[in-house]
Amino acid sequence: MQCPRCQVENDAGARFCEDCGARLEAACPSCGTPVTPGKKFCRSCGTALTPEASRFTSPESYTPKHLAEKILTSKSALEGERKHVTVLFADLKGSMELLADRDPEEARKILDPVVERMMEAVHRYEGTVNQVMGDGIMALFGAPLAHEDHAVRACYAALRMQESVKTYAEAVRRSHGAVVKIRVGLNSGEVVVRTIGSDLHMDYTAVGQTTHLAARMEQLADPGAIVVTPDTLALAEGYVQVKSLGPVPVKGLPEPVEVYELTGAGTARTRLQAAALRGLTRFVGRDAEVEHLRRVLGQAGAGRGQVVAIVGEAGVGKSRLVYEFTHSHRVQDWLILEAASVSYGKATSYLPVIDLLKSYFKIGERDDHREMRAKVLGRVLGLDRALEPLLSPLLALLDVPVENAAWQTLDPPERRQLTLDAVKRLFLRESQVQPLLVVFEDLHWVDSGTQALLDGLVESLGSARLLLLVNYRPEYKHRWGSKTAYSQLRVDSLHAESAAELLATLLGPDPGLAPLLQMLVRRGNPFFLEETVRTLVETGVLAGKRGAYRLTRPVEALQVPATVQTVLAARIDRLPPEAKLLLQAASVIGKDVPYALLAAIAELPQEALRQGLAYLQETDFLYETQLFPDLEHTFKHALTHEVAYGSLLHDRRRVLHARVLAAMEHAGSGRLSLDTERLAHHASKGEEWGRAAQYLHLAGRRAIAQARYSSGVGFYEAAIRALDQQGEHADLTLKLDAYLELGTARTESSELEGYRELMDQAEALARTLNDRERLAQVRVRQAQGLWNLWSGPGNLEDAIERAREAGALAAPDDLRTRSYAQFLVGAASLASGRFHQAIQEFDAGVALFTAVPADAEAAGLVLPIRASIRAWEAEAYAALGDFGPALAAAGEAQQIASELRHPPAQGLAGVHAGYVLLLQGQIEAATAAFERGLASGRSRGGNCLGLAFAHLLLGQRDDGLKALARGLEFSGDPIGPQMKILSRYGVILAGAYLAAGHLEEAEAAAAGGLALATTDNARAYHVPLRRLRAEALALQGKGPPSEEALLDWTRLIELAKELSMRPEVAHCSFGLGKLYVRLDDRGAAGEWLTTAVTMYREMAMGFWLEKAEAALEQVG
DSSP states (O other), X not given: OBOTTTOOBOOTTOSBOTTTOOBOSOBOTTTOOBOOTTOSBOTTTOOBOOGGGGTXXXXXXXXXXXXXXXXXXXXXXXXXXXXXXXXEEEEETTHHHHHHTSOHHHHHHHHHHHHHHHHHHHHHTTOEEEEEOSSEXXXXXXXXXXXXXXXXXXXXXXXXXXXXXXXXXXXXXXXXXOOOOEEEEEXXXXXXXXXXXXXXXXXXXXXXXXXXXXXXXXXXXXXXXXXXXXXXXXXXXXXXXXXXXEEEOOTTOSSOEEEEEEEEEOSOOSHHXXXXXXXXXXXXXXXXXXXXXXXXXXXXXXXXXXXXXXXXXXXXXXXXXXXXXXXXXXXXXSEEEEEEOOTTOTTSTTHHHHHHHHHHHTOXXXXXXXXXXXXXXXXHHHHOGGGGXXXXXXXXXXXXXXXXXHHHHSXXXXXXXXXXHHHHHHHHHHHHHSOEEEEEEOGGGOOHHHHHHHHHHHHTOTXXXXXXXEEEOTTOOOSOTTOTTEEEEEOOOOOHHHHHHHHHHHHOSOGGGHHHHHHHHTTOOHHHHXXXXXXXXXXXXXXXXXXXXXXXXXXXXXXXXXXXXXXXXXXXXXXXXXXXXXXXXXXXXXXXEEHHHHHHHHOOOHHHHXXXXXXXXXXXXXXXXXXXXXXXXXXXXXXXXXXXXXXXXXXXXXXXXXXXXHHHHHHOTTTTTXXXXXXXXXXXXXXXXXXXXXXXXXXXXXHHHTTOHHHHHHHHHHHHHHHHHHGGGSOHHHHHHHHHHHHHHHHHTTXXXXXXXXXXXXXXXXXXXXXXXXXXXXXXXXXXXXXXTOOOTTHHHHHHHHHHHHHHHSOTTOXXXXXXXXXXXXXXXXXXXXXXXXXXXXXXXXXXXXXXXXXXXXXXXXXXXXXXXHHHHHHHHHHHTOHHHHHXXXXXXXXXXXXXXXXXXXXXXXXXXXXXXXXXXXXHHHHHHHHHHHHTTSSHHHHHHHHHHHHHHTTOHHHHHHHHHHHHXXXXXXXXXXXXXXXXXXXXXXXXXXXXXXXXXXXXXXHHHHHHHHHHTOGGGHHHHHHHHHHHHHHHTOOOXXXXXXHHHHHHHHHHHHTTOHXXXXXXXXXXXXXXXXXXXXXXXHHHHHHHHHHHHHTTOHHHHHHHHHHHHHHX
């Protein structure tokens, strides 16, 4: 049995909810015995179960007419939506004891007024009572009608019902001797509105703990108290006063919940006032608007009354602009009167005007009628005794009893007119004494009485020294546009520069915040920016304090804060039903909305569709971005798009996405290859799994061709999930292709976890399908893993074997697999120290490119392989000391990458060209090559480490250490497997440390790299790593005894000669010569230094030649 209060399922036969304690069955109002539904009398005591006892069973019977009409007229647009709401539970504590010894009729007379007062408080703030449960109610604020301030309304309703019941309880105590106290609980969260009956009963489903937590708060509250959750308090902060009750365990939640007792209303009435309590942020980007206000103020001060309207969507800073202006030195000689409409105030006539008059007459909250009367008389008659006739309407407006018989005889229309005239005359007369600035904010919520006053005041400005300053959202309309005294300021979201300035003051200067800053700047709206930052702080993503935050973890996407979501959802809900449904349909298409697609899915006649779009443009939801060749609209704000889309339920979204997919396929048969990502998106969301897999695969292939590897990972993983949804009907060949390309995308984006297992799955599927050509593609990817991802004995030989197998299995026209297989044979041969063989294999790979693919996508997949072949071949030549061919090959790799405009290839070419130039000793040229590689935005680890080495060799220590730190940040583990490629098994890293004088780090990097190279039998790197380690040890004075050291250097020279590594022979000869210098054996030192000088000169290794010549000169 489901609890009607908290919706928790209980065991059959339970009389009370095991979670919240609510009664689960109807009970006799006299004796409490369970009652069988439909029976007329209680079987235990015979009490008549009259309709009177259950007169609150239908929402239709107790919902005010104006609310009922709002709900029913928007019923079709409200059903099937997610809503952010505040749930209120209230009940009479101890009602069974109160009923026990009383006549049922007498008991109902006590109880019903309590329930009525609860409902009156709810309805006053436009909440809906969804259930009446004997002695209590359950109400929703924000559903079915969305309210941007639903939490504030719920809190005010709770305070009002406590106050109202407390007054009633005193009367009950005197008349019946009974104690009446209620308790109230509140929580905010999401619900799904399913259906709304013609009797207004709403079927809904709570998301998560939304309802359950509200019921628990009620159970926790003491009689006469109100308890709220942190989620409600976060939305109402500043508007209410609370005290903490500490953390409380709640069933179903892993951690205790911090709860608060609501003790009263706060001082804030507007969002700006609430923000001011936390501290206002810097005011930016409104210089032109302030200048306009300054100009208009001058005109009004000179006796030409003015009205200025500040117009903009929620959160753009309308109120902040008013605040900054009214608190500036420009208005120091003006009398300023301010008032604001409130969202729940339309039913209360003149509410802003009353606030304005209280401010003018300096009436306090605690003033009684006598004090109020005295202040009004004193101010009015002191201003001008001729204004005495205004006293009665002014006092009446302030709800002060009027002792004027003539006033009492007037009918309501006459009183209304006199009231409007009185306020207008009072302000106009005051403006003759001192200039008057009258501020009315949030006119989109204005009541009819206040609107009439404003209309009259605008008509009468004339020569008054009065500036009427108002603000409102675009949906509000008035009739002042043609007035000469009227001007309008349109306030939009901040430009990127101003938004960045605001964020800089909010976030602080930490460079690590740059990615977040880029994401936030696009939001532009100051309120949205501030609330997003606040949410990131509250969720622990940002740590520190305002102006000095730092990221605790990467931010991949930004959620819409609840405070922002409620504002936008309420604005969407105020649209006419047809416009709202159209906006939601548009949100499914995307932020950009082609007219043809919208027409295909909206199911509206052309004229109705155009009218709906015109209305959405007029109300600033959409704007027209393109007329030719096809009409297109765009959501004015990305967050509006997110909230409109988020309000739709899954089934409705699925249907609309499927319609969009069908419309795109029908309309764009010739453009489908260009729209693969959008088609994949709509197919996935529409759960058209077969087509989704196909489009996702195409989107992934395109992403890889464009070097967007991280995107490719996402597309291929989604394609595999889509195929899994099809079960036995899945296209297994397509799934195998997705495995293969996912492997490529993961390696290129350094997302290496699970790569080996992925390739094992691909191999098993290829064998199941007996697909020889795709098995070749599996083999080439396994060879790649053996070459540069995994370490182990025999890996390089295994890589060569599998790459050769791949080349043999591949289809003749599969240039991508054949060329990459040949590249891997060459690369593994190079790492093994077989340089001449590597060059032959690389040349064979280049020979495969007999014709360049004409298709740009195909070229993007294969030409980077040719660039890689030439780049690595350059290193093979350089290892042999053949720097002419090495530089030619490196130059060709750079040219291919540049012409292709392929960032990864450009980054890779930079690394290889720089490394070759470093080996030869062209250090300045190497620096330029690494910097070009860095400019591509790819291979940043390798380029930074190479750049660091170059700077340090040139003595540019600060630049070198900065580049070294960046390189290690990009690369991760300095001696891990990824350093095999990034730092040539640590050769570049150890060399950089050595050049920096960080000898222990140099020794550790060389030792770690050598261990890795020994495991892999990567002989190409044994000599340089052993040489660097020996140099680091010698400089620390930690080297072996002289005889052993001499033997080590001699062995290194022999190994270098065996491998034909002439530059290393020269370096080791130089090292051995320096050792003999330290041993004071000048003859041997001169011999080895001469060898080094001769070899450096032969290979044109200028930088190293200078070093060796200087050492030889010192030997003499």
